[in-house]
Amino acid sequence: MGQVGTRILTVEDDERIRTAVKLALEDEGWEVAEASNGEDALQLFTQEPADVVLIDIMLPGIDGFEVCRSVRRTSDVPIIMVTARADTHDVVAGLEAGADDYLTKPFAPKELSARIRALLRRVRTSDPAASHLAFGDLEIIPDEGVVRKAGEEVHLTKTEFRLLVELATTPGRVFSREVLLERVWGYGYFGDGRLVDVHIRRLRTKIESDAAQPQHVVTVRGLGYKLQV
Amino acid sequence: MFPLKTPGLGTRISLAFALGGLLLSTFLAFATQTLTREVLLRQRENAALSLALGNAQLAQSQITDDTEAEGVDDILSALQSSSSRPLVQLNGVWQGDGSGAFTQEDVPVELLTLVASGQPGRIRIALNDQLTLIHGIPLPEDNADYFEAASLAETESNLRSLQLVLIGAALTSTLLAALLGKYASRRMLEPLNEVSDAAVAIAGGRLDTRLDLQVAPELTSLANSFNDMAGALETRIDRDARFASEVSHELRSPLMTLAASVEVLENNLDQMPDRAATAVELLSSDVTRFQTLVQDLLEISRFDAGDAVLELEPVGIGEFVRQVARRSTESELATSIAPTAEEAIVDVDKRRLAQVMANLIENARKYGGGATRIDVFATADTATIAVEDAGPGVPLAEREVIFDRFSRGSAGGSRGIDTGVGLGLSLVDEHVRLHNGRVWVEDRPDGLSGARFVVELPVSDGEADGSWDEEGI
Structure with missing residues (x-):
């Protein structure tokens, strides 16, 4: 319901x-x-x-x-x-x-x-240590739904935000499309991978200095995406 | 009665050329031979005539009234040469050159009569199997008749050599004509082969194939007609395909309303009288069926319209099948994933391959008592997924046709509550072929009753990665 x-x-x-x-x-x-x-x-x-x-x-x-x-x-x-x-x-x-x-x-x-x-679905932040995350010039405050790049607030959609937080919960870990589809969209293995790819692309235009040369959200060829520590 | 095999156009053209060459060269050879023969013989005859006249004159001057027979012999011996043999009738007595090669018996009576009447003459006869010209010259002063036989053998032999050469030339030119015919026919048939190739291409579904016969202006009208036909065909097929697509498309809106309304009804089943509730349940299951049918029709019409787009991504085939099995409602379904398949990466459109698997499992449920096992294995080039059931299997005669549209095979003949419309397997076939793969049905390898549907896909060469997205992973 x-x-x-x-x-x-x-x-x-x-x-x-x-x-x-x-x-x-x-x-x-x-x-x-x-x-x-x-x-x-x-x-x-x-x-x-x-x-x-x-x-x-x-x-x-x-x-x-x-x-x-x-x-x-x-x-x-x-x-x-x-x-x-x-x-x-x-x-x-x-x-x-x-x-x-x-x-x-x-x-x-x-x-x-x-x-x-x-x-x-709301962002789950069970881990108190994850209440404030920083990666270089990127700052994520999950509970407040705030992302700052070089101190300036970046406007993300709810889904982009959840995607970023999902990646940020385990920095450096490679998330496959399937895992991201499940965690962010609630799809299983058979979800449409394009959802992930397009959202990653949109996310990059907002949080990367150069979306073509991403420093934060990087592609691991053949495996998935990860947030660079 | 077996009809004789009609020789091909190329062979016939070749034969016609050869025949023409043969006739022409034979005629030319014959004419050459005849003319040359006349010219050569005349020359030889003229030479022989001058010689005979000279010799006759010489003989006349040397033969006197008192010349003895031996003297005549000597004179004639002196006149004798390799090509001419003299003979003289002197006072009714025949004198030869002594060789006996030319005697009075050899002189034809007509010539004798002619010369006896005081007229010179000549005649061509075969003497000792050789063509010989015999001149007869009356020598009235000596009361003698001079005859001289001149052999034409040399000329004849020359003519025979010429004949051989001409026959050789005729045969050679016939052969050349045949080769020319072969070449010409090949050149001529080349555009026809193009036409044939184009027709094959169109029959094979490449409807945009057109002819370009610029090499031969004569064939432009053929090319134009062919292209017009192909164009009309393409338009027609395209229109039919679009029609199916549009019809299915139009069905989606009412279906959407139906699906949503039925859901509302279902939410309120407990408030309905039993009869109404039963009707809603029937309605609901058929709306679902209708929905599947329209979706399948849409999918198929997209293949027909050439609109089917593959969204490939590299997928581990072993994991894929594990996920398929996990999602499946078949309780008996066992998967056997070979170690080779765990590492095999295949570029697939996940949505389509998932539908392939779902349709195969559904097919097994409807006609084979449910899928019992999925086998997955791979080689360096192919990955293979096999779905087995424990049903009656598929008879040999139906193993091809069951992949045709609206074909349910003998097993699907009765329209039970839950039979499909026969699009499932044809969609499987279309999806697999779009992946450059193959699908077929065979007997179970363990010898038990049941069908085994095998899908074979090419293994990724590691090049493709999410073709729909340049940032694909």
């Missing part, structure tokens, strides 16, 4: 789908706001920010990618996009536009709920 009072904004132009998904999500315990196009969605989001945004990529008027980018400009809210196919460039384009995860139509609302819950 979803957390009480957690608000989900669904952007979908097909009224029947919108209504059915709303009913199903409400059964799961979420509060649902609806928008039938991008303009309405952005207006609604400005008036009353949601905790999760669900965007169909195929929208009349401004498309889902653009809605995604607009929301991302002002907010770190988890965004799930709905695509037609898993094997198109749409997925990568959507992730690069700022989406945290994706689903392909038709999906089961229960699956959507599971995705939402995974994205809303």
Whole structure:
């Protein structure tokens, strides 16, 4: 069941789908706001920010990618996009536009709920020593959700932040895509590795001085990613 | 009745060239031979005539009324040469050169009569098997007739040599013509081979194949027609493929509504009367089935439209299969992962390979009483995954067709509650082929009843790494 009072904004132009998904999500315990196009969605989001945004990529008027980018400009809210196919460039384009995860139509609302819950999971900091982490000019304070680079605060999305903290819990350890997919997105072995790759890429543009020559989050060829000590 | 095998076009062209060459060279040889023969013989005859006239004159001047027979012999002996033999009838008495090679019996009667009437003449006869020219010249002053036999043997032999040369030339030119024919036909058939190759390519699915026959302007119209046909075919197939894709696409929206609505209904099952609840359960399971069908159709139509994109990443095949088994609901499923497979890295599209495995396990569940075992092993070049069941196995005759679309084989003939639509194995085939791999079904190696589906994939050469992402790991 979803957390009480957690608000989900669904952007979908097909009224029947919108209504059915709303009913199903409400059964799961979420509060649902609806928008039938991008303009309405952005207006609604400005008036009353949601905790999760669900965007169909195929929208009349401004498309889902653009809605995604607009929301991302002002907010770190988890965004799930709905695509037609898993094997198109749409997925990568959507992730690069700022989406945290994706689903392909038709999906089961229960699956959507599971995705939402995974994205809303809070960062676990059981280890008190991990309350303040520093790597060179990079500073991470998990409990406060703050990341500073050379003393200046960096704005990360919730998912980027959780990904970074996951890497930072065991600095120097190599995390495979599969492990990161499980810990950050709640997927198992069969999750889509592109989620990890695109998020790592986005993370690098924010915390690295030169994203092409990463000093903090480095690729270990054939194995995965690690946070350089 | 066996129809005779029609010789190929190339052979026929070659033969026609050879025949033409033979006819032409034979005609030329024959003409050359005839003309040369006439010219040579005439020359020889003219020479013989002058000689005969000279000799006759000489004989006439030397023979006098009182010349004895021996004297005539001597005169004739003096006139004799390698190519001419004289003979004289003097006062009704024949005198020869004494060699006996040319006697009065040899002189044809016509010539004798002619010369007797005071007319000179000549005649060609075969003397001692040699063509010989006999001149007859009356010598009225001596009351004598002079005959001279001139052998044409040398000319004949020259002509025979010429004949041999000509026959040789004719044969050589026939052979050359045949070779030329072969070459010409090959050149001519070259564009046809291109056409054939292009047709094979199109039949093989490369619909964008087009002909470029610039070498032969005559064939431009053929190339144009061919390309038009290929274009029309491509458009048509493309349209059909898009149609299937669009139809499946359009089905997704209502399916989405159905899936969400059914879920709402299911959430409220306990508040429904039994009959309604049963109906909802039926509805729910068929919506799921419908959903699978549409997803499979979409996947297949993407293959048809050439839209299928592989998202490869290096995957340890042993770990992959372990994960597949872990996710599977089959309780009896045992995995046997060879040490070679633990190290084998294969570039795969995980989503697709997961679907391959899921479909094979599902297929075993439907028709083979459930998968019993997954074998994984690898060589330096290939990684192999085999899924076994304990069902009736697949009859030899069906081992190919079960991978066809909407084919359920004899085992799937009855439409039970839980049979599929027959897209599962064809999707397996398409996915595996997209990976440059192969899939087939065989008997279980342990001799027990059951089918063994084998997927063979090429092992990574270590080059590829997440082709969809330049930062792939």
